[in-house]
Amino acid sequence: MSLGDSSTELGKVRGLGSAREGxxxxxxxxxxxxxLLLLGVWLIASLLFLPGLDYGTLxxxxxxxxxxxxxxxxxxxxxxxxxxxxxxxxxxxxxxxGSNFALNTLLLFVAVFGAAFALFALAKIAxxxxx
Amino acid sequence: xxxxxARPLSPHLxxxxxxxxxxxxxxxxxxxxxxTVAGLAVLTWWLLALAKGAxxxxxxxxxxxxxxxxxxxxxxxxxxxQHLFSGIRHLVMDTGQNFDLxxxxxxxxxxxxxxxxxxxxxxxxxxxxxx
Numbered sequence: 001m002s003l004g005d006s007s008t009e010l011g012k013v014r015g016l017g018s019a020r021e022g023x024x025x026x027x028x029x030x031x032x033x034x035x036l037l038l039l040g041v042w043l044i045a046s047l048l049f050l051p052g053l054d055y056g057t058l059x060x061x062x063x064x065x066x067x068x069x070x071x072x073x074x075x076x077x078x079x080x081x082x083x084x085x086x087x088x089x090x091x092x093x094x095x096x097x098g099s100n101f102a103l104n105t106l107l108l109f110v111a112v113f114g115a116a117f118a119l120f121a122l123a124k125i126a127x128x129x130x131x
Numbered sequence: 132x133x134x135x136x137a138r139p140l141s142p143h144l145x146x147x148x149x150x151x152x153x154x155x156x157x158x159x160x161x162x163x164x165x166x167t168v169a170g171l172a173v174l175t176w177w178l179l180a181l182a183k184g185a186x187x188x189x190x191x192x193x194x195x196x197x198x199x200x201x202x203x204x205x206x207x208x209x210x211x212x213q214h215l216f217s218g219i220r221h222l223v224m225d226t227g228q229n230f231d232l233x234x235x236x237x238x239x240x241x242x243x244x245x246x247x248x249x250x251x252x253x254x255x256x257x258x259x260x261x262x
Contacts, residue, residue, distance in 0.1 A: 030225065033218050040211065048253065055188040058181055075174070082167030089160065114175055121178035128182070 025084065032081040039074040059125060068126040072119060079115035083107060151239035158243075159217040162210035170207050205254055213246035 046067070050057055061067040086107050094100045147153060180191035194200050220238050223229050229238055 030222065033222070037215065037218070040215065044208075044211070044253070048256070053192075055181070055185045055192075058188075062181065075178075078166075078174070079171060082163070082171055085160075085163045086167055089164065114171060118171075118175040118178050121175070121182035124182040125178070 029084040032077050035077045036081055042070050043074055062125045072122055075118045079111045083111040151236050155217045155239035155242050158213055162214040165210045208253055209246055209250040212249045216242040216245045
């Protein structure tokens with residue numbers, strides 16, 4: 001973003017070209033995808049290899065550190081990566097700057113709210129009484 | 132000065148046909164959107180039900196085991212593996228590889244074969260063993 005007439009020549013072009021600016025979103029989408037590759041496969045494999053999918057078994061699993069910690073990371077990373085992805089879709093199809101900003105901001109709020117809710121539920125399970 | 136002629140534009144959205152490459156691309160976006168909207172909603176609902184208690188989890192499990200629930204969960208499983216496999220393909224292509232036509236087409240087809248085979252294997256296992 002140009003900082004206006006008072007900025008230097010360099011300041012005016014910063015962030016406008018392929019100058020290691022603007023690539024953060026692209027990189028963050030890919031780094032979070034690598035994390036989800038591990039965490040997602042962990043989640044599916046855990047659900048398949050648990051002795052059952054009943055209330056007691058799942059509570060016990062999510063109360064153990066090796067259940068609760070990767071699940072917390074999965075919640076955070078999946079909401080983060082999902083928001084990154086939806087932002088790309090919005091930027092592709094919603095060109096009017098006001099609508100684009102409004103929709104991206106709405107998605108940000110929904111994603112943070114959803115992630116906070118999921119983490120609250122997980123914390124309640126992990127730190128609550130045994131089932 | 133030469134007469135101003137209409138500049139040739141990229142065909143962009145108007146001209147395309149179905150092929151493995153474009154199908155892998157569009158299904159990457161569709162599966163990602165479905166996972167973010169429906170997948171994260173189910174994940175959050177599942178954790179909240181587990182946090183609330185055995186009765187709430189029983190309600191969740193009952194809905195999940197209706198045919199609509201099973202179809203949604205099978206769809207999410209497929210979306211997860213389709214997005215995972217085409218995501219890996221994207222990461223490979225990000226390194227500048229897999230752009231020759233035949234290998235590129237083969238990798239696009241393999242994302243669909245892989246996602247269908249893994250989804251089928253998981254659900255044959257779940258529906259055959261867990262019930």
